Amino acid sequence: MGSDREEIFKKRKGKRKERKENNRKLAPYRYLIVCEGEKTEPNYFMGLRDKINSKYKQSIRVEQQIEIDIQGTGRNTNDLVRYVEEIVNRSPVYYGNVWVVFDKDDFTDNQFNSAIEQAKSKGYKVAWSNEAIELWFILHFEFLQSAINRDEYIKKLSQKFRDLGYGKYEKNIKNIFDILTECGSIDKAIDRAKKLLKMHGDVPASKMKPATTVYQLVEELLQYIKD
Structure with a gap:
């Protein structure tokens, strides 16, 4: 009986070790994307994820962070980084x-600068936008180097979407990636995003307006669907 128990224990231990090794081997192809926004950014990356999964079935998970309240609550982008650490x-x-991913x-x-540095210190990559993700959306249509705010981004996108027959731009459009x-x-x-960063030179991210590093994440993911 004793030898049987030892054999069963060894098999279980071997399986656990095998699962652990497989887990580590898959790690380079496993992404965790945590977004500040509840819908806009997740919808965009879910669209990209679906394109990837339809071809390679890669495991890319988009986490929706609860919306960060900036209306006098004392919370800031560092809360998002701490939340990511909890998930990991x-x-x-x-x-x-x-x-x-945050704006x-x-x-x-x-x-803003502190959140970026905190994330990097933990080994995370940051897809930031100054001042909003809508800048990245606009760059799909035109080069923009004017330091305008989110409301003006939305006005430009709404006009572009109307011209295309999609009506007013909304933050919760599910098929935003496809559009x-x-x-x-x-x-x-x-x-265009690369050009913007180069134009700003060596200054803190908070001083780079407009600018975005969302392209770095997108470019990395595109390698899975481009030949």
Whole structure:
């Protein structure tokens, strides 16, 4: 009986070790994308995820962070980074690629820069926009270097969407990825975003307006669906 128990224990231990090793091997292809917004950013990345899964069935998970309240609550973008850390620590799987997605909006320069540095110090990558994700959307259609705010981004997008026959731009459009890539150019958006960063030079992210590093995440994911 004793030898049987030992044999069963060894088999279970071997299986656990095998699962752990497989988990580690899959890590480079497993993404965790945590967004500040509840719908706009997740909808965009879910659209990209669906394109990838339809071809490679890769495991890319988009986490929707509860919307961060910036109306005098004292919370800031660092809360999002802490939330990401909680997900990573409690997850039974290994994520080889952890991305945090957030906008500057009305956060102070210090809050914005601090959140970026905090995320990087933990090994996370940051897809930030100064001042909003809508800048990245606009770059699918045109190069924009004027330091306008989110409301003006939305006005420009609404006009573009009306011209295309989609009506007013809304933040919760589920097929936003398809609209932008079919009616605009994701490759040109990447090139335009790179051009903006280069124009700003070596200054803190809070001083780069307009600018976005969302293209870095998009470019990385596109490698799975481009030949």
